[in-house]
Amino acid sequence: MDEFVYDSVYLSSRDLREGRVLFETWQPNAQYAWDAGVAISRYLQEFKAGKLIGRSCPECSRVLVPPRMFCESCFCPTDDWVTLEDTGTVLTFSRCTITWDLVQLEEPQMPAVIEIDGASPGMGIMHMLGEVDPEALAIGMRVRAVWKPADERTGSVTDIAYFKPLKE
Amino acid sequence: MIRDVAIVGAGWSGFRSITPELSHKELMYDAAVRAYEDAGVDPRRDIDTFVTVGEDYHEGISIFDEYVPDQLGAVQRPVQSIAGEGIQGLAAAVMQILTGRFDIAVVEGHSKASNILTLPYILAFAMDPVFNRPLGVHPYAIAGMEMLRYLAETATTPEECAAVVAKNRSNALFNPLAGHGASISIDDVLTAEPIAEPLSRLECAGHSDGSVVFVLAAGETARVLSDHPIWIRGVGWANDTFWLESRPWGDARYARAAGEMAFRTAGIKSPAKEIDFAEIDDTFAYKELQHLEALGFCSRGSAGEWTLEGGTALGGEFPVNPSGGALGEGHLLDATGLARVLEVVLQLRGQAGQRQIDAAEVGLAFGWRGVPTTAGAAVVLSN
């Protein structure tokens, strides 16, 4: 009987090696196709055309991007599409030096939230920065979208490859 | 209950097999707007607390709670999300009002079942990973085994179960909300292809997308807000043991326990005499019968005959699922129980149109969380 129960509160590597500690494994089969809805469908369609759009709120007059059909602040329907620039200002950023599985990256990823020109202050989209010296990154940096070639765009946020510093 | 609580606003959206034109947020927003308009409240000013029900695997997003405030008007307000049956969420909202700290509460539940491409696998993921899941059997087989045992223990017949389908899908024809209305005979049900014997395909509710939102208010506030508050007289909920290996297969004990709690809080001594009609979980046809008996509306083993004789039909002595139930409206995942509550509210208000029950004064809604669970929740509502 002894050999089939744990000897003590501590497990040894031998317990694992000899299969005295058992596991069940399972790979979930969880697949989804989310309806993007009115606002985001149009938003992604415009990505294909190389354009950014937002929605304006009739009550607080904010221009919201990504667009949504209602204003979360006023709880009212938004009422108009607004064409935005594909330029903006870095609101915040990070130099991310690890991958999802905690491997150190040689070249850091540079995610940022970019306030989009034409949208309200504090309204930005999250994307990546590129063609930029990581050491030169700063809040307030002016940037522009680098679009993938038109025939490679699929109606996804990745139709923008990244944002790069804008020479004004 | 220590404080009166009423439903003063009801809203819904969707209730169709697919809703490709709307995101789940837009679907929820539509239901919320309708509920707030119905209650005459501004969520940004008047509502004190918000409860949503849902399940991460149904959403396809973990910690889905994070994605609910915007479309309910709940940004920067108290929000609680419950992984449970819709009526458990309703109970949570009631309890928040009972604390005395909140006067107006909102409860929301929704389904985007059409967006889940692998729904049976998601259901199977709820089965015990060590004892049951490795067997690789479809979770509806649990319903098949339960139905067989229920029929054997109570001498209920397959015809009687099939009568539930014929009744509910026919009721749904009178309900503009319901997307699964159909004129179906008992014979159609019995000859439909088996899913997990003795369960046939037509005895399993199909799925629907939709959202349901209620505005709840404490006594005095409810009387100010509404000319016709629907009072929540009692709520109850219960779980049984999870073991498939040793659960009481023929008997929905969780429904009995949940019902007894709801009747106790409502001060109801004889549910069959004091309640006029019910909306009761019918995810599978036999479940309506099993739940009816466990809740005490008829004696064990008699629900089938009662149904076959028309006692639970729209014009019967005790109408059950006048809305069409889940068989007629479609299963709304975690919002299914709230859809049951919605019909009770509409009936009590006299807003049920062609399917209106005469002199409906007290109604019960009962929700079950589906296979493989033994989780049930009940609420008693009245004018």
Ligand SMILES: [Zn+2]
């Ligand atoms: Zn606004």
